Amino acid sequence: MLLDLDGTLVLSEGVHRRCWQHFFDHWGVTVDEREYRRGYMGRRPADVIREVAGPWAGSDAQAAVRVMTGVALGLVAEVGIVPGAVDLVRLFGDLGVRTAVVTSAGRDWAERVLADTLGIRELVDVVVSAGDVALGKPSPEGYLTACAALGVRPVDCLAFEDSSSGVRALVGAGVRNIVGVATTAPPGELTARGARWTVPDLHPGRVAAVVSGN
Structure with a gap:
């Protein structure tokens, strides 16, 4: 993931x-x-x-x-948590799915938020931050780096993004199963960039219903 x-x-x-x-x-x-x-x-x-x-x-x-x-x-x-985010990551962890976080933010911010705000750092196998790539999103480099570290093909991954630049990065990396999380951009903008599905939050039941319905 x-x-x-x-x-x-x-x-x-x-x-x-x-x-x-x-x-x-x-x-x-x-x-x-x-x-x-x-x-x-x-x-x-x-x-x-x-x-x-x-x-x-x-x-x-x-x-x-x-x-x-x-x-x-x-x-x-002041940072809040997207509803369902922690439960979704924990569910995938329980299922044995390896997870990578790819962010435009720096390493210090990513580690702090994953550990202290979300409390899920131990469930994330790979973190690719701004300093780990030569080009940031919408370049696909970050997601390609994450897939290589996980040992998976982009086409086999399920991915979640909230921004147009992030969705473009996923599409460029060859990821097809993209869930657009409509927290900062409207659903239509995310699907226009290449998201296959959109959700308003990450409640596992909502995500499962959307993904399994297509």
């Missing part, structure tokens, strides 16, 4: 939006919600800073990421 983290297992978009706002305020720019969703959400901050035009062009992207990570870690207590 392949899982995104932010927006898929945890409700953390508000925290990440505040981190980005800290960055925007530093550079004195305004980014509206539509532009934010299109160019920033679900992507590695370092990729965005290097690729999106702005007054930060040529600045030290990694230094900015370190500052944003510090802001995020200070707000981790």
